[in-house]
Amino acid sequence: TNKDIFLRELISNASDALDKLYYRSLTDKNVKVKKDDLYIRLDIDNDKRTLTITDTGCGMTREELESNLGTIAKSGTLAFKEGMSKDEKVDVIGQFGVGFYSAFMVSDKITVTSKSIDSDEAYTWESKGADGYTIKKAKKSDIGTKIVLHIKEDTDEEDYCKYLDEYQIKGLVKKYSDYISFPIKMEVTHHELKDEKKHEYEDKKEVETLNSMVPIWKKSKSEVEDADYENFYMDKFNDYDKPLKIITSSVEGMCSYKSLLFIPSHAPYDFYTQDYQKGLSLYANGVMIMEKCADLLPDYFSFVKGVVDSEDLSLNISREILQESHNLKLIAKNIESKIRKELEEMLKSDRENYISFFKTFGVQLKYGVYNNYGADKDKLKDLVMFYSSKHERLVTLKEYVDNMPEGQDKIYYASGASIEKINALPQVEQVKDKDYDILYLTDYVDEFCVTAISEYEEKKFANVSDGSLDL
Numbered sequence: 001t002n003k004d005i006f007l008r009e010l011i012s013n014a015s016d017a018l019d020k021l022y023y024r025s026l027t028d029k030n031v032k033v034k035k036d037d038l039y040i041r042l043d044i045d046n047d048k049r050t051l052t053i054t055d056t057g058c059g060m061t062r063e064e065l066e067s068n069l070g071t072i073a074k075s076g077t078l079a080f081k082e083g084m085s086k087d088e089k090v091d092v093i094g095q096f097g098v099g100f101y102s103a104f105m106v107s108d109k110i111t112v113t114s115k116s117i118d119s120d121e122a123y124t125w126e127s128k129g130a131d132g133y134t135i136k137k138a139k140k141s142d143i144g145t146k147i148v149l150h151i152k153e154d155t156d157e158e159d160y161c162k163y164l165d166e167y168q169i170k171g172l173v174k175k176y177s178d179y180i181s182f183p184i185k186m187e188v189t190h191h192e193l194k195d196e197k198k199h200e201y202e203d204k205k206e207v208e209t210l211n212s213m214v215p216i217w218k219k220s221k222s223e224v225e226d227a228d229y230e231n232f233y234m235d236k237f238n239d240y241d242k243p244l245k246i247i248t249s250s251v252e253g254m255c256s257y258k259s260l261l262f263i264p265s266h267a268p269y270d271f272y273t274q275d276y277q278k279g280l281s282l283y284a285n286g287v288m289i290m291e292k293c294a295d296l297l298p299d300y301f302s303f304v305k306g307v308v309d310s311e312d313l314s315l316n317i318s319r320e321i322l323q324e325s326h327n328l329k330l331i332a333k334n335i336e337s338k339i340r341k342e343l344e345e346m347l348k349s350d351r352e353n354y355i356s357f358f359k360t361f362g363v364q365l366k367y368g369v370y371n372n373y374g375a376d377k378d379k380l381k382d383l384v385m386f387y388s389s390k391h392e393r394l395v396t397l398k399e400y401v402d403n404m405p406e407g408q409d410k411i412y413y414a415s416g417a418s419i420e421k422i423n424a425l426p427q428v429e430q431v432k433d434k435d436y437d438i439l440y441l442t443d444y445v446d447e448f449c450v451t452a453i454s455e456y457e458e459k460k461f462a463n464v465s466d467g468s469l470d471l
Helices: 005-027 062-069 077-082 092-096 099-105 160-164 166-176 226-236 319-324 326-349 351-374 397-402 419-423 426-433 446-453
Strands: 040-045 050-055 107-115 122-127 133-138 144-151 184-195 200-209 245-251 257-263 280-284 287-293 305-310 385-388 393-396 410-415 438-441 459-463
Touching: 005 040, 005 050, 005 099, 005 144, 005 166, 005 287, 040 166, 062 107, 062 122, 062 133, 099 107, 144 160, 160 166, 166 184, 166 287, 226 245, 226 257, 245 326, 257 326, 305 326, 326 351, 351 385, 351 446, 385 397, 393 397, 397 410, 410 426, 410 446, 419 438, 426 438, 438 446, 446 459
Parallel strands: 040 184, 280 305, 410 438, 410 459
Antiparallel strands: 040 050, 050 144, 107 122, 107 144, 122 133, 184 200, 245 257, 257 305, 280 287, 385 393, 385 438
16 A cells, blocks of 8 residues: 555665675675675666666576566466466465565566676566566676666556655655665755856756664664764654653564664644554664554553664564564563653652653553553552642652551542642541641543552542541
């Protein structure tokens, strides 16, 4: 459904070819490679309506072209479909995975010319998708692969010419392939001032590297300062303010991953609307596979922004398969635990910042307490806070219980639209006369939250407004 990913797939394949050649050079003395000579290049030709992806990687032999690219077209797609029984309903591209064949979503002809490190001959593979393919000898002096996509003509429904637009291609590289470890180069046009007096401008073309290559979350902590993380956050998540909290983690084991998470200093403008979409950016080996993976965050931590990068996830994976992925569930469980522990630590050692956080996102935590019939209340009950009548500030349930005088066996609370209105209740004065603290519930969600928790450290909650309150 997302045609844009074709470029991500082809760039990822090119990156693999470069990786193979580089690692081969480390073990084979006959293969000499300079790291600077390893790159991916994109070229746009509007007149011919082509987008070309070139890499200087290991290349492919004739046999490899046939086995790697001929899987679907080998016998012709129509023959493949005709060979199936009537009961078999198979989407051909889906059956064989996306990868290289995703390029046929945007192009009506693909030409691949490649020369392998293991061959003196170069070959060209060409296909229009439906009617098989051809392979013939070609002239190519250097090792590597060149893929020429002939972009489809525009239709009423689809604007294919955007894939011939410099700005659009730069955006796709930045979005999906920014952290590919080899430079992705393209000739880019710049509109520059030629004559200041005459206000004349001219177009200048120069080759630029489009990707930043090294993900900030893969760098060691000694290489990165807080300011770098803050700039990354503000740039990627379009926030003008620094994050309140930065959470980094690197996990190795059954499922290895790195994560870089942020707690914003303020709620997004649409946070409490139906338009808000939670989720972390999900990467597989530095290549983005999902911009907002909702399954990585529970609803009560939906305010968290960030990225997760795992070596144990496949690029060719659908949203449905991700939802059933054991690895993804394991990562999500670890991330939930990490965020919770960081918040607990903030509450303990940086109370001022925690209160600032809670005033912004506390309602979401309280919602998490009572949602799903209170299934997560034990995870969150020590993170929620309420206004204390005695201390005139926010306190946790633990702080309330620890400060209870001898003889008090309940946690008293009163609900109202504001602190002033609760103070005016006659029942409140009766409880205060006993020197008991009262939790003031002023958020619409508070009573649901307290009801879900039911009791804390064997102390039950008691509503001051209840007429049967026995003092």
